[in-house]
Amino acid sequence: MKEKLTDFVINNFGFLPPELIVIIVSAMPILELRGGLPLAYGFYEFSFWKSFSLSLFGNFLPIIPLLLLFQPLSNWMLRFNWYGKLYNWLYNRTLKKSGNVEKYGAVGLVLFTAVPIPTTGAYIACVAATIFSIRFRYAVIAITTGIFIAGLMIGLLSYSAF
Incomplete structure (x- = not known):
């Protein structure tokens, strides 16, 4: 599963900074921070607080x-x-x-x-x-x-x- 996610993110959004990708995913309907936080922490291996902050910010935007x-x-x-x-x-x-x-x-x-x-x-x-x-x-x-x-x-x- 992680490999499929890796391929999808790199192929479609690889030109964006990882922090921006997490914010965008967290701001999306349905996914929100429920998708952004695991992406930040599990995929990009950000620290807990960085993952939490970016996801919270992205989910708050809309x-x-x-x-x-x-x-x-x-x-x-x-x-x-x-x-x-x-x-x-x-x-x-x-x-x-x-x-x-x-x-x-x-x-x-x-x-x-x-x-x-x-x-x-x-x-x-x-x-x-x-x-x-x-x-x-x-x-x-x-x-x-x-x-x-x-x-x-x-x-x-x-x-x-x-």
Whole structure:
């Protein structure tokens, strides 16, 4: 598995500095720091704190733009049929996964973001914050705290695995 990852990274992103690759992977939806941190620590063999910092930074990058732009862009894009279907799917999926956010607000958002399983990261947390009208400041703090907790958990798992 490590050889396939090595080949993929070198063949497609070898021209970029390793630190930037980790930041980009950590900023990507679905992967987020759950992909960036093991990449940094296991593949590039960065120190724990360097891996943690780069992944945290990368995962934080999209939070503010998503919180500020998701609703206005969605309102504008809803005039397209294909986006309406995508939005309804995302909305229903977020509602199904975010019971704690609805119940506990920003504290639930921390828990939602911190759980290191697929579809519970910062991207969906931003959508949940928008859907449940959590104030911007509280949403940023909650999602950042959740990312930090998830990063510690993933970091410890990566550290013990490598």
